[in-house]
Amino acid sequence: MNADRRQVLKTGGGATLLALLAAAGWIPSAWADAPGWSKADFDAHTMDDALKALGAGKPAASGDIAFFSTPDIAENGGVVPIGVNSKLPNTESIAILVDKNPFTLAALFDFPAGTEPTISTRIKMRETSNVHALVKAGGKYFVTSKEIKVTLGGCGG
Amino acid sequence: MKRREFLQGVAAAAIAGLPVDAPLAADSADGAHFYDALKPFGNVGLLHITDCHAQLLPIRFREPNVNLGAGASRGRPPHLVGEAMLRHFGIAPGTRDAHAFTYLDFEHASRAYGAMGGFAHLSTLVKRLRADRPGALLLDGGDTWQGSATSLWTRGQDMVDAAKLLGVDVMTGHWEFTYGTARVKEVIAKDFAGHVDFVAQNVRTSDFDDPVFAPYVIKQVNGIPVAIIGQAFPYTPIAHPRYLVADLSFGIHDERMQKVVDELRSKGAQAVVLLSHNGMDVDLKLATRVSGIDVILGGHTHDGVPQPTSVANRGGKTLVTNAGSNGKFLGVLDLDVRGGKVADVRYRLVPVFANLLAPDKDMAALIERLRKPYAAKLDETLAVTEDLLYRRGNFNGSYDQLILDALMAEKNAQIAFSPGFRWGTTLLPGDPIRYERLLDQTAITYPYVTVTKMTGETIKTILEDVADNLFNPDPYYQQGGDMVRVGGMRYAIDPTALIGKRITRMELDGKPIDAKKQYTVAGWAPVSEAARDAGLEPIWDVAARWLRSQKTVRARQVNMPKIEGIASDPGMA
Numbered sequence: 001m002n003a004d005r006r007q008v009l010k011t012g013g014g015a016t017l018l019a020l021l022a023a024a025g026w027i028p029s030a031w032a033d034a035p036g037w038s039k040a041d042f043d044a045h046t047m048d049d050a051l052k053a054l055g056a057g058k059p060a061a062s063g064d065i066a067f068f069s070t071p072d073i074a075e076n077g078g079v080v081p082i083g084v085n086s087k088l089p090n091t092e093s094i095a096i097l098v099d100k101n102p103f104t105l106a107a108l109f110d111f112p113a114g115t116e117p118t119i120s121t122r123i124k125m126r127e128t129s130n131v132h133a134l135v136k137a138g139g140k141y142f143v144t145s146k147e148i149k150v151t152l153g154g155c156g157g
Numbered sequence: 158m159k160r161r162e163f164l165q166g167v168a169a170a171a172i173a174g175l176p177v178d179a180p181l182a183a184d185s186a187d188g189a190h191f192y193d194a195l196k197p198f199g200n201v202g203l204l205h206i207t208d209c210h211a212q213l214l215p216i217r218f219r220e221p222n223v224n225l226g227a228g229a230s231r232g233r234p235p236h237l238v239g240e241a242m243l244r245h246f247g248i249a250p251g252t253r254d255a256h257a258f259t260y261l262d263f264e265h266a267s268r269a270y271g272a273m274g275g276f277a278h279l280s281t282l283v284k285r286l287r288a289d290r291p292g293a294l295l296l297d298g299g300d301t302w303q304g305s306a307t308s309l310w311t312r313g314q315d316m317v318d319a320a321k322l323l324g325v326d327v328m329t330g331h332w333e334f335t336y337g338t339a340r341v342k343e344v345i346a347k348d349f350a351g352h353v354d355f356v357a358q359n360v361r362t363s364d365f366d367d368p369v370f371a372p373y374v375i376k377q378v379n380g381i382p383v384a385i386i387g388q389a390f391p392y393t394p395i396a397h398p399r400y401l402v403a404d405l406s407f408g409i410h411d412e413r414m415q416k417v418v419d420e421l422r423s424k425g426a427q428a429v430v431l432l433s434h435n436g437m438d439v440d441l442k443l444a445t446r447v448s449g450i451d452v453i454l455g456g457h458t459h460d461g462v463p464q465p466t467s468v469a470n471r472g473g474k475t476l477v478t479n480a481g482s483n484g485k486f487l488g489v490l491d492l493d494v495r496g497g498k499v500a501d502v503r504y505r506l507v508p509v510f511a512n513l514l515a516p517d518k519d520m521a522a523l524i525e526r527l528r529k530p531y532a533a534k535l536d537e538t539l540a541v542t543e544d545l546l547y548r549r550g551n552f553n554g555s556y557d558q559l560i561l562d563a564l565m566a567e568k569n570a571q572i573a574f575s576p577g578f579r580w581g582t583t584l585l586p587g588d589p590i591r592y593e594r595l596l597d598q599t600a601i602t603y604p605y606v607t608v609t610k611m612t613g614e615t616i617k618t619i620l621e622d623v624a625d626n627l628f629n630p631d632p633y634y635q636q637g638g639d640m641v642r643v644g645g646m647r648y649a650i651d652p653t654a655l656i657g658k659r660i661t662r663m664e665l666d667g668k669p670i671d672a673k674k675q676y677t678v679a680g681w682a683p684v685s686e687a688a689r690d691a692g693l694e695p696i697w698d699v700a701a702r703w704l705r706s707q708k709t710v711r712a713r714q715v716n717m718p719k720i721e722g723i724a725s726d727p728g729m730a
Binding site for chain 1 (some may be wrong): 363392394395396397398399406407408409410412576618619622623625626631633634636656682683684
C-alpha cells in the first residue's frame with residue numbers, strides 16, 4: 001500500500017496526479033482564483049511588516065491555537081513539518097510566520113465556514129527562529145508561537 | 158521510603174563505610190554478599206541494560222565530576238556529582254556503590270574493586286535474578302552495537318550475537334542507526350525475528366509518515382500483560398550524518414506517545430513501561446506531559462541514577478530512571494501488579510562488579526570466539542599512559558585532550574575540536590593504551606578527520622550551537638551529548654545564558670580571537686556527505702600515529718573553559 005503510493009508519485013508525474021485529483025473533485029478547478037492570495041503579504045521581510053500587510057495589528061496570545069507534529073529541532077531546515085489546529089470559534093484563516101526567514105509569511109490558509117481549522121504543511125527555515133501561528137477568528141487576530149531550532153548537527157551523545 | 162530500602166539493600170556496603178584513604182581490599186567484607194539483597198518483589202520482573210556501547214569485557218568507566226543541569230534541572234537528579242550524589246541517595250563514601258556511582262577517588266577505588274561490567278559477568282547476574290523472577294524480561298535501551306573496535310568491524314554483529322545469548326527480549330536504538338537504516342532492518346529480519354522485539358514509536362518514514370518499526374510489544378509476564386513501548390533517540394538524524402538514516406524521521410512525538418499509551422490501556426495492558434533513549438531530562442519532561450506510563454526505563458545521557466525520580470502528571474505518577482553506561486549497571490525493576498494496575502514498585506540500579514560475579518561459561522566462550530580473529534590488532538600497545546585517561550564530563554576529559562593534542566600535532570592545526578561523546582572507557586596511570594582502548598574512544602562510522610579554515614565568527618557560532626544542545630533550559634531542545642572539546646583555544650562559558658551569549662573570552666596564545674580572521678581547525682566526526690566522500694583519514698589512524706611516536710604519554714594539560722554564571726552547583730565538583 002505504502003509502496004504503491006510512492007510508485008504513483010514517481011511514475012504518475014505531477015501533472016497526471018493533479019489532473020486525477022481535479023477530476024475526482026478533490027481540488028477546486030478554479031484554484032488559481034482562490035481568495036486570500038496577496039502578493040504584498042508574502043513579500044514582507046519582517047514580522048511587523050507581515051502583520052501590517054495582513055491587517056493583523058497586534059494579535060492577542062491564545063491558548064486555543066496549538067501546534068502539533070511540529071519539531072523542536074528541525075531534522076532538515078529545508079522541509080520542516082508544521083501542524084496547527086485552532087479551537088477558536090469562527091476561525092477564518094491560519095497563517096504561519098517565521099521571524100528570521102527572508103520572507104516572513106510562509107503560508108496562509110483560508111477556511112470557508114464549516115471547515116475544520118486544522119492545517120499540516122512543510123516550510124523552509126534558514127536558521128533557528130520563532131515560528132508563529134496567526135489565526136483570524138471572528139474578525140480578530142490571535143497568535144501562538146514556538147521556537148524551532150535549525151542546528152549545525154553532529155556532536156550527539 | 159525507597160531510599161531507605163535502597164540503603165538496606167546495600168546495608169553491608171554502607172556499614173563498611175571505609176574512609177577514602179583506607180587500603181580497600183579487592184574483595185573486602187562488602188563484596189561477598191553484595192548481590193544477596195536482590196530478593197524478588199511483586200509479580201513482574203523487568204531487567205534493564207542501556208548504553209553498554211559494545212563493551213563485551215569488563216572495563217573501567219569514571220563517572221563525571223561536571224554534569225550541570227540547565228534551568229529547573231539544576232541540582233536535581235541526574236545533575237548531581239561526587240559527594241552531592243552520595244548525600245542525595247544516602248550512599249556511604251568509600252564503598253563499592255560510591256565507586257560505581259561517582260568519580261570520587263577513582264584510581265584508588267578502581268584498583269581496589271576492579272573492572273566493571275562485561276557480558277559474561279552480566280550474564281551470570283541476569284541468570285541469578287531471572288531464577289527467582291518467573292518470566293522476567295530483559296530490556297535493552299540501545300547504544301549496544303557501537304563503541305568498540307569489534308562492533309565497528311562486524312557492523313554490530315558481535316553485539317547482536319551477545320545480546321541474543323544474554324537473552325534480550327525487547328530493544329530500541331540510537332547508535333545502531335549509524336550503521337544505516339538497512340543494517341538495522343537486516344538485523345531485525347535475520348537475527349531478531351522470533352527472539353528480540355525492536356520497538357520505536359517515534360520513527361516514521363520522512364515522506365508519508367508511515368511507521369517503520371513496531372511501536373510497542375505486549376508481553377505476558379507471569380501471566381500479566383505488560384506493555385513495552387520503544388522510543389529511539391529523537392535526534393538521531395541531527396546528531397549524526399543525515400545520509401545514514403536518509404528516509405527516516407525521528408523526534409519526540411509526545412502526542413503520539415499518549416495515543417499509544419491509551420491504546421495499550423484499552424487493550425488491557427496492566428503495566429505500561431517506556432523503554433526510552435530520550436535522555437533523562439527529556440524523559441522527566443515527557444513524564445509531565447504524557448500520562449499512563451508506569452515507569453520510564455531510560456538511557457542515552459549515561460546517568461547512573463540509583464533511584465527513580467517520581468513525576469506527577471494527569472494520570473497519577475510516572476517513575477523515571479536512567480541506567481548508566483558501558484555495562485556498569487543492571488537496572489532491576491520489580492512491579493507488584495494487582496487489580497489490573499501497578500500497586501507497588503521496587504527499583505535498584507545494580508553495579509556489575511566483574512570480580513564478584515563468576516563469568517558465564519557460554520558467554521565467555523562466545524566473546525572469545527568473536528574476538529579471536531581480531532586479537533593481534535586489538536592487543537597492539539600504542540603507548541603507555543602516565544596519567545588517568547577518561548572522557549565523561551560536560552566540558553573536557555583527559556582522553557579527549559589526548560585526542561585534541563594528537564589532532565593539533567599531526568594536522569599542524571592551531572585549534573582542534575573533538576565531539577562531546579559520553580562513551581569511551583577509562584585507563585589508569587601506567588596502563589598500556591592498546592589499539593582496542595583507542596577504538597573505545599573513536600569507533601564510529603563517520604570517523605573522518607577534517608582540517609578547515611574557520612573565521613573566529615564561525616568558531617563562535619559552532620560553540621554556541623553545541624552549548625545550546627547541552628544547556629537549553631527546555632529539555633526538549635537538548636540532544637544529550639556533552640560540550641564539544643576544544644584544543645588550543647581558551648574560552649569562557651556561562652551555561653545559564655541564552656544562545657549567542659554563552660561563549661565569551663575566546664583566546665589563542667593569549668590574544669583574543671578575531672571574528673574576521675581565519676584559523677586552522679582540525680576536527681573529526683563530520684556529518685556532511687561531502688566529508689564522507691573526500692577520502693579523509695580516520696581519527697584512529699591519526700591518533701595511533703601520534704601515540705606510537707610518543708611511546709609514553711605524559712599527563713595532559715586538560716583545556717577546561719572558564720565557567721561563569723555558576724558559583725557552586727551540586728552538578729560540579
